[in-house]
Amino acid sequence: MAYTDNRKFIEALDKTGDIVHIKQEVDWDLEVGAIGRLAYQREGPAIVFENIKDYPGHRIFSGMLGTFRRVAIALDMPPETPIRDIYAEYAKRIEKTVKPVVVDSAPCQENVILGDDVDLNKLPTPYLHDGDGGRYIATWAFEVTKDPDTGLQNWGMYRFMIHNKHYITGWPRVTSHLGMVLHGKYVPANKPMPMAVVIGGDPASNAVSTVSYGVEVDEADYAGAWNQKPIEMVKCKTIDLMVPANAEIILEGELQPDRVTSEGPFGEYPGFRTEGMRSGTLCKIKAITHRNSPIFTTIQLGVPPDDSSVLASMTAAVAMKRGLLRHNVPVTDVYAPPHGVTHLIIVGVNPGGKKVVDQVRDYFMTRRRVDPNKIMVVDEADPFNWGEVMHDFSTKCHPLRGVEINKVEYGANPLTPCYSAEERRHYTGGLDVFDCTWPAEADRFNEIPVRNSFKVMYPEEVKNKVLKNWKNYGFKD
Ligand SMILES: Cc1cc2nc3c(=O)[nH]c(=O)nc-3n(C[C@H](O)[C@H](O)[C@H](O)COP(=O)(O)O)c2cc1C
Ligand SMILES: [Mn+2]
Incomplete structure (x- = not known):
């Protein structure tokens, strides 16, 4: 069964014991971060925070794909599947892309907040690590943009921090990222670039946004490949972009061509806070749409393992293998x-x-x-x-x-x-x-020295005899 939204995925994690629901009130100011961080470092379960200080009615889902067990479940495989088989299954699935389908009405638009009513502080964005430059609204979330020349949409996972109630700041810094390449098409005309932030997208959509599949493709096709089922997409309310219909929260915005402000520092994926404050591109949020009782999604990047070092390392390694073979x-x-x-x-x-x-x-x-x-x-x-x-x-x-x-x-x-x-x-x-x-x-x-192992050191007939008699000798297996 493909997990077309996080609610179904959370139910699946409930069944296998890979998630805890924290009902006690927790503080969005560092406590959510500290709990999540310790859970990763103990290779513990994912978490749903059900009671967040100052944010009644909101929930936070943390650590979606932070263990190989959870990655296996998201691929509909047994949780104890060996890592190499998880890699192989993912590599096999992305060979066959599946186009999305368009729907007219969508859960992610059950509530629509427009223009001046937008206040980003109304979402339960946690302040994750002591020393971060602000509250990070996009950590395990991805951004949708469109190539104005081809009409193809790009997905990429980039962090964003809240600047004020209407603006977020962030964006890829590395010129090789496709999101950056696309932004370069808008900047010379001094035009804002429509951008949607998808918070609480299904596991497949988040997973495929961690890696580039190329300029010639629409990355929703790869989420479909992961699920072996089309992703349902809906048109945004205020910008000309399509987003996953079953996501929890969508920020509809415009990335500014000419405005930057400070972003970071941030506790980063290699397990250190390496960089200080830098300039991030400002994105003006024109609308927030969300499901009823939305489930905000976060991760607490840091020393491994976490969603980045487990899942994003896998998508990167499989891309490297494809590149090396090419x-x-x-x-x-x-x-x-x-x-x-x-x-x-x-x-x-x-x-x-x-x-x-x-x-x-x-x-x-x-x-x-x-x-x-x-x-x-x-x-x-x-x-x-x-x-x-x-x-x-x-x-x-x-x-x-x-x-x-x-x-x-x-x-x-x-x-x-x-x-x-x-x-x-x-x-x-x-x-x-x-x-x-x-x-x-x-x-x-x-x-070349001879390897001193069972496989190499002994003649076939001796090995066969030993293997045949293994249990008779008194070994279990
Ligand atoms: C958790 C996580 C956070 C990331 N944050 C950023 C970021 O803030 N800036 C960035 O340039 N890349 C970031 N990346 C890497 C990009 O997601 C990745 O390179 C992706 O392929 C970019 O997509 P694109 O090539 O379509 O732009 C992050 C990856 C992960 C897994
Ligand atoms: Mn991409």
Whole structure:
């Protein structure tokens, strides 16, 4: 069953015990943030806050896809599905896109607040981390914009902070993001760009907005692919954009061509507050539409695991695998382990060897944005098995010839905590490639040590005998 809205998804999480409902009053000022943060760090359940100080009738849903169990449930798989199978299912589904359908009336428009009546402070936006520059209304929410040339809509997840009752500030800073590319089409004409913020969209819609599928596509088609069912879309009340009909809250706005104001700092996804206050583009909110008793959605980004390091790492890794395959790299699997926060990526290849490792390096180094700063390339270890990866990294990666240090002159990830303020400002940094593969050209018999494992060390007949008798020896399985 596809979860076409969060209410159905919350019911599913209730059944599997993956959510708690907090009925006790909680303060939107730091308490919601602190509870959510500790829940992530204990790999606990998602949360519905049902009683928020100053906001009777409002609820907050936190941590939608913050564990692989919840991601599996959102894909309608058993909660205990292994990570590699979750990755494989998601990768398979996005190969077959499903177009949305348009509806005339929508739950997300059960209530419509227009113009001067708009007051963003009436939503229960939490103040999440001590030191944040303000209350973040969009954390696990996404923005819809439209390419004026093609009419195709783009979805992207970008954070936004409340500036005052009519304005929010934020927007992507990285020129490679499509949302930014589209904004560049409006700015020269000094025209505002229509933008809708979708808060409390269904799991699939949020998931697919964390990654770019390309300029030639409408990203609603990928949410349909995730659900294997079309997303229902409705036209906004005041702007010419389509939004998911079953979302909880929609902010209809116009991103200003010429107005910025301070945004941040913010506790960011790599698990640090790396940047200070910066300028964010202002977006004027012209209308708020919402369901009855709306369920606001938030996350509390920080040290892993959370929705970013679990779900968004997966969508990023699958995009990397698709990219590497397009570049004819013999890649087997790409894994972005949550604790690597997409700064560390494990790439499995077959065969290995220097030539293939160089191909992997070239792929990452020639992207417009070099998000990771460390790549481990493995040929025998299962990228999803940290024990195997660590063993091959420790034993097969040559301390001189196996490590390649690359300087990134532009496009480095400024949210890399180890970079200096100077490096972050100039988008410079580095990418280390750790070659944990055997040299392809070597004579395996003479130069490559024999792996001392059950699989390699014993003749077939001995292995078969041992496997056949395993239970008879007294082992359980
Ligand atoms: C939780 C979360 C928050 C994000 N916040 C931002 C942000 O504030 N600014 C930004 O440029 N990218 C942000 N990203 C990354 C973008 O969502 C991602 O690069 C996406 O592909 C951008 O879409 P686009 O290419 O269609 O613009 C965030 C990702 C996640 C998972
Ligand atoms: Mn997009």
